[in-house]
Amino acid sequence: MTISQSALLEVSDLVKTFGTGDVATRVLRGLSLSLAKGEMAALLGPSGSGKSTLLTILGTLMKPTSGSYNMLDQDLIAADDNQLTVFRNLHIGFVFQFHNLLPDFTALENVIFPTAVRMGRETSAARDRGRDLLVRMGLEERINFPSTKLSGGQKQRVAVARALMNGPELVLADEPTGNLDRASASQVMELIGQINREEGTTFLISTHDEKIAGLCRRQLVVGDGIVTG
């Protein structure tokens, strides 16, 4: 493969089966995929096809039933829970559709969480970076707002800022705009595109929206337990 030189991650023959016996559901059936550094890819596919399942496995939050997964030259299948926790913290950012922010914390506190939890305290350097990220997301007026008082679009922009906090190589976003109106969705996608161009952060974004997918340079489609495109 030509891209393996600059490959960020590589999964092959991923199988994920939920349940056992009669109720066993084979969601992923030998899926292989490689993402290069700096890519911005959309993940499409019908509901129930396994998009979230794939993102969860790539995010090291769940292990596949079988298959291999290497990222940044590390074997993430063999790693234990503590190693994966550290790996996630340093190299992977998440943006989810629901339940994204910690409700009892301000926007800034949410953004700097990934750094603070690693350092054991909130450093002023972390606060500075968190503020910069929020300003970049157009939220300079909302820096110290309680997260519950933000609008849906603002919440997702805070979540993007938080995903970028530790400067990860990969950001996984599972329907980040699924709950937003068209204007907010475009704004979030625009910011993501900007970060991708400026920082070379790799994004993998699952969506049902062809327009959103069209903003990405690569489109991957999940179907029959494998990925094409």
Add this chain to the structure above:
Amino acid sequence: MLYALKIAGRYLTASKAQTALLIVGVAVGVFIFIFMSALIGGLAEFILSRTVGDISHITIEAEIDDPAVLISPNDLDGGHVLFVTERGRDRTATLSDAATWLPLIEAVPGVRAVSPQITGAGFLTRGAQVSQVSVTGLEPGKESAILDLEGYMVAGTVRLGSGLIVLGNRLTDDLALSLGQTLRLQSSNGVTATLTLSGIFDTGNGGMDGARAFVSLSTARTLFAMPQGVTQIEIKLDDLNAADTTALRISGLTGLDAVPWTDGAEQLMEALNAQAQTGYFLKTFALITIVIGVASALLLSTYRRRPEIGIMRAMGASRGFVVFVFVTQGAMIGLMGGVTGAALGYLALLPFPSRDAFQAGTLPLDITQGSYGLAIALTLIGAILASILPARSAARVDPVTAIGQ
């Protein structure tokens, strides 16, 4: 882990009413714990002070000399043993070499005071009136060593000296005596002394106030014709619960028969023990209530916060971090509830009279026996233990299902 502390604090302050209620619940448990400690401790103090506070903790009485064994049982297998006892004219047995034992006994750890005494019976005569008294000769300077005579004095001074006598107020009332008057005391040995009334006491104990006479040891020597030795040695200890072991120790040291106050006081000891057991029982229940309350509240909180816990785990929070956040919440609740309850307990006990002024008919609550530190420490430990189960369940939250909810 400063950061885990911040998150724990934020969680507690996020739902202020709920946290306040939880802390109040813990505080009530601690309050009960402290109240029970003060009550059980105060009751024991009260009962002991009323029963054994003024008596000797260990008493060594002169033994009537063992009769001489004329034929040792070993010499004559199965044979009769013949005892010959020579009875004196009166009962007086003496601890003749008491003087040599006293410093030894005084040096035993836990011994607060040693009082060599000569006791006997006598008649007090004032004009035509006669009253039978039991006479105790005390060493001057040690008048209050066993019975707190000093504290009971209502007139004159407790200080005994040659030619002086101290009597109870009943006796002085009966005989219409007042301070400074002289009276005659005839001992059972037939010796008569003329003594000056130098002090009057009122212990509240009728037998004592109506029939006890205190004189100096030297006066008693004359009265009972005992140029040396004493009839008994009374010993006061720092801790009256140590009487049994200390008595054994003194016996071993001196070969004398030292009798602790607990001999013959088994019922009292049993009653006090039962009372203490009841106290432990109630205090244990108070602690269990605290533990259950904290555990259930935190368990509820971990359940409510499952999505957040999932997010934190996804963002790189380790299981240990999550455990720490919840255990810290438990510890904070325990500490705040413990301190609040202890403070409330202390304030509630303040109006009650101190242990020296316990009165019959009121609760003998001893504010000094509230076990405040113990209550706070046990509550803290209990709350931490209570938070372990919720914390572990929080750490086991699967980020995937929690976020997917």
